[in-house]
Amino acid sequence: MKIIVLVAALSAGAVGGCIDRKQENPDASSEYGAAVDGSAIIAVDSRQGGITGVDVAFALDTSTAVDALARSPEDLGSPADAALVSRSDAVTLTPPDAPTDRPPDDVMLPGPDTAPDVPLGVDVASDLPPPPGCTIGGTSYLKDESSPTSLCHICTPAVSTTTWSNGNEGAACATGKFCSAGSCSAGCLISGNFYPDGAVDPTNACHTCQATVTTTSWTAGGNGAACGSGQVCNAGNCQTGCWIGGAFVSSGAANAANVCQYCDPTSSTTSWTNKADGTACGGSTAGRFCSGGSCKPGCLISGIFYADGAVDPTNACHTCQATVTTTSWTAGGNGAACGSGQVCNAGSCQTGCWIGGAFVSSGAANAANVCQYCDQTSSTTSWTNKADGTACGGSTAGKFCSVGNCKSGCAIGGVFYATGAPSQQNSCLTCQPAVSATTWSPLADGSSCASGKVCNTGSCQAGCWIGGTFVGSGATNATNTCQICTPSNTTSGWSNNDAATAVPCGTCGGTAACVNKTLGTCNKVAQNYWHDYDGDGYGNPFEPPTLNCNPIPGWVTNSGDCDDGDASIHQGTTRCWTTEFYSLDTCGSDGSWITTTCPNGCAGGQCRSLSTVGTAGIVTCGTLQCTASEGCGFIAPAAKPPMCGTIGARNYAMCDGPNDCPGGQVCCYISPTSGGGAYYYAACGAAGSCPSSGPGGGSLLVCDPAQPNCPGGTTCQLSGSYLSVYFCL
Secondary structure (H helix, E strand, O other), X not given: OEEXXXXXXXXXXXXXXXXXHHHHOOOOXXXXXXXXXXXXXXXXXXXXXXXXXXHOOOOOOHHHHHHHHHHOHHHHXXXXXXXXXXXXXXXXXXXXXXXXXXXXXXXXXXXXXXXXXXXXXOOOOOOOOOOOEEEEOOEEEEOOOEXXXXXXXXXXXXXXXXEEEEOOOOOEEEOOEEEEOOEEEEEEEEOOEEEEOOOEEOOXXXXXXXXXXXXXXXXXXOOOOEEEOOEEEEOOEEEEEEEEOOEEXXXXXXXXXXXXXXXXXXXXXXXXXXXXXXXXXXXXXXXXXXXXXXXXXXXXXXXXXXXXXXXXXXXXXXXXXXXXXXOOOEEOOOOOEEEOOEEEEOOEEEEEEEEOOEEEEOOOEEOOEEEEEOOOOOOOOOOEEOOOOOEOOHHHOOEEEEOOEEEEEEEEOXXXXXXXXXXXXXXXXXXXXXXXXEEEEEOOOOOEEEOOEEEEOOEEEEEEEEOOEEEEOOOEEOOEEEEEOXXXXXXXXXXXXXXXXXXXXXXXXXXXXXXXXXXXXXXXXXXXXXXXXXXXXXXXXXXXXXXXXXXXXXEEOOOOOOOOOOOOOXXXXXXXXXXXXXEEEEEOOOOXXXXXXXXXXXXXXXXXXXXXXXXXXXXXXXXXXXXXXXXXXXXXXXXXXXXXXXXXXXXXXXXXXXXXXXXXXXXXXXXXXXXXXXXXXXXXXXXXXXXXXXXXXXXXXXXXOOOOOOOOOOOEEEOOOOOOOEEEO
């Protein structure tokens, strides 16, 4: 865009010539405007091409020029596209974004004028004053021009030429909003003045701006709002009264829900005001008065309201009894405190007590308890206990008051002590009324007077009282070192002397400790020793012993050896007889054999057990039970306990009943030939009868006595050998 500035003393004809030129070319595409300052005229072309003479418009006077500018501000482009220069100068201004092509420098503006033509392109003097406006963010704006982003901000050079200033006050900037102090705010424009939304009408406090209702006039509202002293808004008018519970209440109107409240705008326009205390409630509440905003029973006496039961401030024995009268005091309140140590009695204030519904004079005793009396200085409502130690008197002679009760005891030094109570100075002195009710009496010697102490000749001492004699703590019995007085254990007998752990004893220089108050076992005494020839730890009882304080090599302190030539035989050893299968010998502690009978026979030094004869696959082996596959073996008749297994055994049993053998086989008992030295044994054999064991020997069928199955002519009998079996014989 290019700006052509023409400066001349134009005549009307010259201006008309220019206008005629524009009219001659009405189809020209140039956009223009004009401004005049004195005699200076500015023509502005916003096209991208050059300026032609017909594109220039002139104004004949200032008002016309300004009007032309106002009619087409958009044609001027940016305010920076216009410039005002001094007279007699002409210049072409080229903005930064405009094309650089322009008419030749020798082109002159046509038209009659009185000033010489000025070629295009002549620069304006740099010292010309800038036009009035602002440069904000690198862009130029004319004076009073609005911000492109906010209608409420304008260019005000007088305030700032570099920042936006608040402007367009009251101008509509959005629906229901107007410019106010630089902000687009909701409000009303009334009589040319802007009011924020919610603002109060300055001429009527009950009217406000309600922009959502209308933006051009006041809106009635604000019911209940204060609009003056003792006044509130009601239907758009300011009235004297109250606004309570969402409704208008006239001044002086009563609360329909409470006769003791009314509208008093001078006190509050938003809540009920309590009527003065003592105001009669009236109506159906006759005889009642307002008090604290409530209708209550009471009395109105001398113009003052008193609640029912209130006390007469001039006589504590008078009260308001509304059921009796509401206009005067009523005598009453018997027993009520009316002064220090005083109670009401028949309407007067008297010194004394009120106990059990009756008046009691000061000092009067309780007829039911001689140890209680009326002491109004302590209590006017209950009995007071007489001082402990006060004699009960009358029929209770020899007794004294204690915590309000008449008791047996002693009154010593003005203090009562119960019977048996000890003296605080000497616990061996106690109150014994039978001896004296006014002095301490001594306890019997030996009496306990404190922990670990007993009385002795009237004083409390640490020690024991044993056999009617005092023994000091730690003293031992003269006849028994193991007895000592230990009061912490007992004060009435001896205790064990735990410290005596090495008391000399015996003739061998031994010692012993005290146990249970007697001397324990001496650790070194003379003993009898017996000769032990076979070294099994048991001595020969058939030789006399030797008494000695110390052990003798080869000698022992016991004599329980039944055979001192065989180390395997001694006290506790057992053996079966070689000739009698039912006898068991046991070596006793004195070296002699003790014989017992075995009902089922003897084997391996043990009485036999036949508990598994009927159990399949299990063989009895002395006290053991073995499987039939391992068998039971033992050496007879020696005292060798039987064991499971047959290796090295002289006698053995692989079965002890008919059901220990696999299917079809039988259990056979084999006895040795007479004098042959062979073994006894039981084993499974082929079905049928058991074979002979050899010359002179025997083979018998093993049976179960519970289920005998013997061949004809035989019975199931107990074996007479070492084996635990039955056989058919």
